[in-house]
Amino acid sequence: xxxxxxxxxxxxxxxxxxxxxxxxxxxxxxxxxxxxxxxxxxxxxxxxxxxxxxxxxxxxxxxxxxxxxxxxxxxxxxxxxxxxxxxxxxxxxxxxxxxxxxxxxxxxxxxxxxxxxxxxxxxxxxxxxxxxxxxxxxxxxxxxxxxxxxxxxxxxxxxxxxxxxxxxxxxxxxxxxxxxxxxxxxxxxxxxxxxxxxxxxxxxxxxxxxxxxxxxxxxxxxxxxxxxxxxxxxxxxxxxxxxxxxxxxxxxxxxxxxxxxxxxxxxxxxxxxxxxxxxxxxxxxxxxxx
Numbered sequence: 001x002x003x004x005x006x007x008x009x010x011x012x013x014x015x016x017x018x019x020x021x022x023x024x025x026x027x028x029x030x031x032x033x034x035x036x037x038x039x040x041x042x043x044x045x046x047x048x049x050x051x052x053x054x055x056x057x058x059x060x061x062x063x064x065x066x067x068x069x070x071x072x073x074x075x076x077x078x079x080x081x082x083x084x085x086x087x088x089x090x091x092x093x094x095x096x097x098x099x100x101x102x103x104x105x106x107x108x109x110x111x112x113x114x115x116x117x118x119x120x121x122x123x124x125x126x127x128x129x130x131x132x133x134x135x136x137x138x139x140x141x142x143x144x145x146x147x148x149x150x151x152x153x154x155x156x157x158x159x160x161x162x163x164x165x166x167x168x169x170x171x172x173x174x175x176x177x178x179x180x181x182x183x184x185x186x187x188x189x190x191x192x193x194x195x196x197x198x199x200x201x202x203x204x205x206x207x208x209x210x211x212x213x214x215x216x217x218x219x220x221x222x223x224x225x226x227x228x229x230x231x232x233x234x235x236x237x238x239x240x241x242x243x244x245x246x247x248x249x250x251x252x253x254x255x256x257x258x259x260x261x262x263x264x265x266x267x268x269x270x271x272x273x274x275x276x277x278x279x280x281x282x283x284x285x286x287x288x289x290x
Contacts, residue, residue: 024285025285026281026282026284026285027281027285028281029278029280029281029284030281030285032277032281033273033275033276033277033278033279034274036270036274037271037274037278040089040093040267040270041089044086044087044089044090044093045089045090047082047083047086047087048083048086048087051082051083051086052080053079053080053083054083055079055080055083055084055241056079056239057079057080057083058078059074059078059079059080061074062076062077063076063257066259072085072259072263073260073263075246075249076249076252076253076260081259081260081263084241084246084264085241085246085264086267088241088242088246088264089267091153091226091236091241092226092242092244092268092271093271095157096219096222096226097219098157098160099157099161100164100215100218100219100222102157102160103163103165103167104212104215106165106168106169107165107167107169107170107171107172108169108172108207108208108211110165110169110172110173111168111169111172111173111174111175111207112172112199112203112204112207114126114127114169114176115174115176115177115179115180116180116199116203126169129166130166133163134166134170138164138221139228141163142156142160143229143234145159145162145163146159146229147234151233151235151237152235153235153240155235156226156229156235160222160225164222167214167218168211168214171210171211171214172207172208175206175207175210176203176207179202179203179206179207180203184202185198213282216275216278216279217275217279220276223268223272224272226242227242227243227244227268229244230244230245231245231248232244233245233248243264243267244268246260246264247264247265250264
């Protein structure tokens with residue numbers, strides 16, 4: 001009986017903490033965004049495995065409208081649009097994830113090293129490189145480099161890694177300089193902590209939190225860039241399922257088969273809006289805690 005009462009008390013305490021966390025500024029937006037993003041991500045990985053049709057399977061008449069058997073209709077080749085919309089999730093969100101994660105790691109590492117470095121010449125050279133990269137619009141540079149490297153989602157990941165790290169490096173360096181001036185960093189030096197321990201335990205976590213917050217908002221931009229490049233025929237190659245490529249293919253039939261464009265566009269908007277909810281919720285929470 002005592003163990004049951006203890007379990008009930010722990011459960012009630014957990015529920016109270018969850019309720020308190022949600023009630024804080026931005027809690028509703030964070031929860032809503034996470035649920036929306038998790039829903040489309042899970043569907044993207046599960047539906048292709050359990051769905052009745054393959055993404056490249058010809059299952060009926062071309063340009064057949066939405067029906068009970070095909071809720072999102074069929075495309076110009078008789079393929080199930082719903083299967084292709086969800087099959088595109090790993091391509092769009094997966095490439096965007098790599099396109100954010102790789103620059104995040106590289107840029108944050110470079111920024112921290114710049115912030116703690118005492119070699120002014122090296123810092124000046126890297127800072128000039130960062131300013132040069134950041135001075136160009138990312139989409140324009142991506143289009144130019146895809147033209148040089150050739151179309152393909154793998155090449156898009158390479159381009160994002162080469163171009164996006166500079167933004168994270170600038171953010172990390174600025175934050176690292178601020179962190180180094182804090183009293184607790186001085187205290188660690190007086191306590192005799194090694195330089196490696198100070199960087200790993202005290203500087204990196206504080207700098208990384210700033211970079212992660214930016215990475216979340218950058219995720220939205222990268223998803224749109226990947227879809228935009230595919231729309232222009234510079235990323236995903238046929239017959240790969242990808243939202244931007246599907247929108248580009250469907251625009252020819254927009255007057256007679258609106259579903260070819262609308263449903264991939266809705267999936268893209270759903271992903272961007274879900275992440276926007278999370279970013280806005282975190283921003284409100286930071287303002288509330290300030």
